[in-house]
Amino acid sequence: MQKKSSLMKKLKKYWPFYFLALPGLIYFFINNYIPMGGLILAFEKYTVSGGIFGSKKIGFQNFKFLFSNADAWIMTRNTLLYNIVFILLGLVISILTAYFLHELKSNMSRKFYQTVILFPSLLSIIIVSYLANALLAGDTGFINNHILLPLGLEPISFYSEKKWWPFILVFVHFWQMTGTSCILYLANMSAIDPSLYEAASMDGATRWQSFFNITIPCLVPTIITLTILAVGKIFNSDFGLFYQVPMNSGAIIDVTQTIDTYVYRGLMNTANLGMSAAACFYQSVVGFCLVMITNSMVRRISSENAMF
Amino acid sequence: MKKLIALLLALAMVLALAACGNSGSSTGAGTSAEGGDKPAQIEKIRIYVPTSGKYDDIDAVMEKVNEITREKIAVEVEFVPFQFGQWFGQYSLFLSGTEDVDILVNYGGFLNAYSQGACYDLTDLIQQYGQDIIAMEGDYLKGGVIDGRQYALPIYAVYSWNMGIIYRQDVVEELGLQDQVAAVKTIEDWEPILAAVKEAKPDMTPFVTSSGSTAPNFQYGTWDDLGNKYGVLMNGGETSEVVNLFETEEYARLCNVMHDWNVKGYSSKDIQTQTDGFTVLTQSDAAFCTLGQVDFNTPFYQSTTIGKPINVVQLAPAVGRTYNNVTYIVMSNTKHPEAAMKFLNLWFSDIEVGNLIKYGIEGTHYQVNADGMAEYLPGQDANSCTYHIGASISNVNSIRWNTENPDYAQLLIDSNTNSPKSVALGFAFNTENVTNEITQLDNVCAKYQIGLESGAMDPATALPEFIQALKDAGIEKVIAEKQAQLDAFLGK
Numbered sequence A: 001m002q003k004k005s006s007l008m009k010k011l012k013k014y015w016p017f018y019f020l021a022l023p024g025l026i027y028f029f030i031n032n033y034i035p036m037g038g039l040i041l042a043f044e045k046y047t048v049s050g051g052i053f054g055s056k057k058i059g060f061q062n063f064k065f066l067f068s069n070a071d072a073w074i075m076t077r078n079t080l081l082y083n084i085v086f087i088l089l090g091l092v093i094s095i096l097t098a099y100f101l102h103e104l105k106s107n108m109s110r111k112f113y114q115t116v117i118l119f120p121s122l123l124s125i126i127i128v129s130y131l132a133n134a135l136l137a138g139d140t141g142f143i144n145n146h147i148l149l150p151l152g153l154e155p156i157s158f159y160s161e162k163k164w165w166p167f168i169l170v171f172v173h174f175w176q177m178t179g180t181s182c183i184l185y186l187a188n189m190s191a192i193d194p195s196l197y198e199a200a201s202m203d204g205a206t207r208w209q210s211f212f213n214i215t216i217p218c219l220v221p222t223i224i225t226l227t228i229l230a231v232g233k234i235f236n237s238d239f240g241l242f243y244q245v246p247m248n249s250g251a252i253i254d255v256t257q258t259i260d261t262y263v264y265r266g267l268m269n270t271a272n273l274g275m276s277a278a279a280c281f282y283q284s285v286v287g288f289c290l291v292m293i294t295n296s297m298v299r300r301i302s303s304e305n306a307m308f
Numbered sequence B: 001m002k003k004l005i006a007l008l009l010a011l012a013m014v015l016a017l018a019a020c021g022n023s024g025s026s027t028g029a030g031t032s033a034e035g036g037d038k039p040a041q042i043e044k045i046r047i048y049v050p051t052s053g054k055y056d057d058i059d060a061v062m063e064k065v066n067e068i069t070r071e072k073i074a075v076e077v078e079f080v081p082f083q084f085g086q087w088f089g090q091y092s093l094f095l096s097g098t099e100d101v102d103i104l105v106n107y108g109g110f111l112n113a114y115s116q117g118a119c120y121d122l123t124d125l126i127q128q129y130g131q132d133i134i135a136m137e138g139d140y141l142k143g144g145v146i147d148g149r150q151y152a153l154p155i156y157a158v159y160s161w162n163m164g165i166i167y168r169q170d171v172v173e174e175l176g177l178q179d180q181v182a183a184v185k186t187i188e189d190w191e192p193i194l195a196a197v198k199e200a201k202p203d204m205t206p207f208v209t210s211s212g213s214t215a216p217n218f219q220y221g222t223w224d225d226l227g228n229k230y231g232v233l234m235n236g237g238e239t240s241e242v243v244n245l246f247e248t249e250e251y252a253r254l255c256n257v258m259h260d261w262n263v264k265g266y267s268s269k270d271i272q273t274q275t276d277g278f279t280v281l282t283q284s285d286a287a288f289c290t291l292g293q294v295d296f297n298t299p300f301y302q303s304t305t306i307g308k309p310i311n312v313v314q315l316a317p318a319v320g321r322t323y324n325n326v327t328y329i330v331m332s333n334t335k336h337p338e339a340a341m342k343f344l345n346l347w348f349s350d351i352e353v354g355n356l357i358k359y360g361i362e363g364t365h366y367q368v369n370a371d372g373m374a375e376y377l378p379g380q381d382a383n384s385c386t387y388h389i390g391a392s393i394s395n396v397n398s399i400r401w402n403t404e405n406p407d408y409a410q411l412l413i414d415s416n417t418n419s420p421k422s423v424a425l426g427f428a429f430n431t432e433n434v435t436n437e438i439t440q441l442d443n444v445c446a447k448y449q450i451g452l453e454s455g456a457m458d459p460a461t462a463l464p465e466f467i468q469a470l471k472d473a474g475i476e477k478v479i480a481e482k483q484a485q486l487d488a489f490l491g492k
Helices: A002-043 A061-067 A071-103 A107-122 A125-136 A142-148 A162-190 A194-202 A207-232 A239-244 A250-256 A259-267 A273-301 B002-034 B058-073 B084-095 B111-115 B123-129 B131-144 B169-174 B178-182 B188-200 B249-263 B278-283 B298-306 B337-349 B351-359 B408-418 B432-454 B459-472 B475-489
Strands: B043-051 B075-083 B103-107 B160-168 B205-207 B287-294 B310-314 B326-330
Touching: A002 A061, A002 A273, A061 A273, A061 B432, A071 A107, A071 A162, A071 A207, A071 A250, A071 A259, A107 A162, A125 A142, A125 A162, A125 A239, A162 A207, A162 A239, A162 A250, A194 A207, A207 A273, A239 A259, A250 B432, A259 A273, A259 B432, B043 B084, B043 B337, B058 B075, B058 B337, B058 B351, B075 B084, B075 B337, B084 B103, B084 B111, B103 B111, B103 B337, B123 B131, B123 B337, B131 B337, B160 B169, B160 B298, B169 B178, B169 B310, B178 B188, B188 B205, B188 B249, B188 B287, B249 B432, B249 B459, B278 B287, B278 B298, B287 B298, B287 B310, B298 B310, B326 B337, B337 B351, B432 B459, B432 B475, B459 B475
Parallel strands: B043 B075, B043 B103, B205 B287
Antiparallel strands: B103 B326, B160 B287, B160 B310
């Protein structure tokens, strides 16, 4: 009762804000909560006549294909490792990029560089995959024909050699995504009170000192929020990056297969709704658990920075 | 203030409920409107088809079609066309039964539709209302049967074909290789031709795959693949012994030839990631030949599609087989199965309906020339003509377009009727018991098949790995299941 009345009090006091949030809440309810009923598909052998709720329940059989083979380990390892690299390296790269942009004195050049860095994220992944192909191809690729050949080196057959792909994929990912991921940090940096920097420079702090002692601490809440969110998606992968950029080449599948591409390759021909739902269910449940765990860890270390 | 909040919350609830109510009830509303209140009335059915053509004028065309169908079978039909790209993106959704659609066309077989229970059992209806289809299709109708029940209608198309080499006739003539080409019997004999082309035409890739890296190079093999590649009948289905294609000598031989060609530079180093196929590449003179499905009409069809003289070498005589690529199904949740069957039969057999649906209204969307073939009106072409969906249920239920082989209909019937047939003709594999295995096998194939069949991977090392991976993924279980189903089909 106590809680309810305090909610009412809050509603009363802040109602314009709740009102503003209303369209978003309705959207989420319709778009994200109602479809959750469909998760029941993961436990069914779906038939058209039975529909979503009337089909035969078959327990966990739909989940079998995710675990019952040698590839299960490979795809899980790839998904996790790539995501860990993306999260950790992503922190460093996007904060540094944001900092460099922030430190630019001239507004013109800041706008210019920001646009240049942001541009790749506007490209469709198909176009990105062909840009990569223009660099990497064997017959016509830039690297083979205009760098390695003139240097008298052996050409590299990128699309059949596994060892290059962890680097290529990480590079392409950051080339494409840094622009968007540094925007939040950039916005946060411009919100830091400039008097802090002034005071620091009065006391003789160097740029790096003020970066580590002012900028980073001010960014910590953002860093934690974004990291927790990213951890929640650690079992998901950017399908376009792992399927399109390697041009679906079979020889390098051991290092490019992720859970999403495995599900796509396995179910594209069979179009089995139950199994696809099972794969998504698995990814979401693991992601949800990881968010809860990370958040509770953060709460234990510094409770004011935890998300909830 | 409280009242205002209560009002807003109530409003939010209503909005949300209304939204979910809408999505849930759309099918119901549709059917009740067409519904069975007055059973003697004209029944309305809806068909989804993909097309690469124009359909701006579809309402006018449908009105004409309905004039005929109302009179003959008391049915009104509505075609809903989709662009091909959109179609393949949404097909799974259509299958899930959430759309208000009665008839659906399936590309790449109807087994997915069957395993989701989307196919209406047409066994009795086809006897009752589908006599024209039965008379025309004969044995080929079995391509829509599972466990003795008719679940789909295969379109009347080319069923008799085999693997062959498709090449540029003009290049062969230019280099004076006609005699050599005429002597080619096996795929190994083809190498000197490639060598000659490579030397004379440095800008032309001698060998490319027929559909780029989107499909395996040996998709159209000399074997009968029985609906999917896991377990095949060799030599076009001579005997009913289901074998593992990837372990056969024939497969190893083909892979070796492809690898040899790749090493010798007859195919591109990037062959396994090259997304463009023969048709696209050869239009810009970038390719000389490919491997593909060859039937009586391939030279004619390819020549008109590509716009350059194309000829073929058959690597084995054409065999009639179940190639359930395109079929029509009636959705299992339809309210009008009889009407759907009646319409399919009429469409299949009535040349007037066939012409209307395929080409539109004569005089508005096409005209008939002196040779009795259809063509665009003067001043119109594929872009300016407002209707030309080209969709059809039979390749002989309309007059021919002026780019087609004038004798196509008769040649097709002859070819389908007279060529030898696979023992498994009409067999459709029900994958229900082996879904997990097939999911894994598809992933194994994604890793090896395109690389091996294009020649980019060395069969000496990759083929044994591939075979072992297939075994680990359970190919033997799938083959055993297939053999059991085939034996049951053949009444053993």
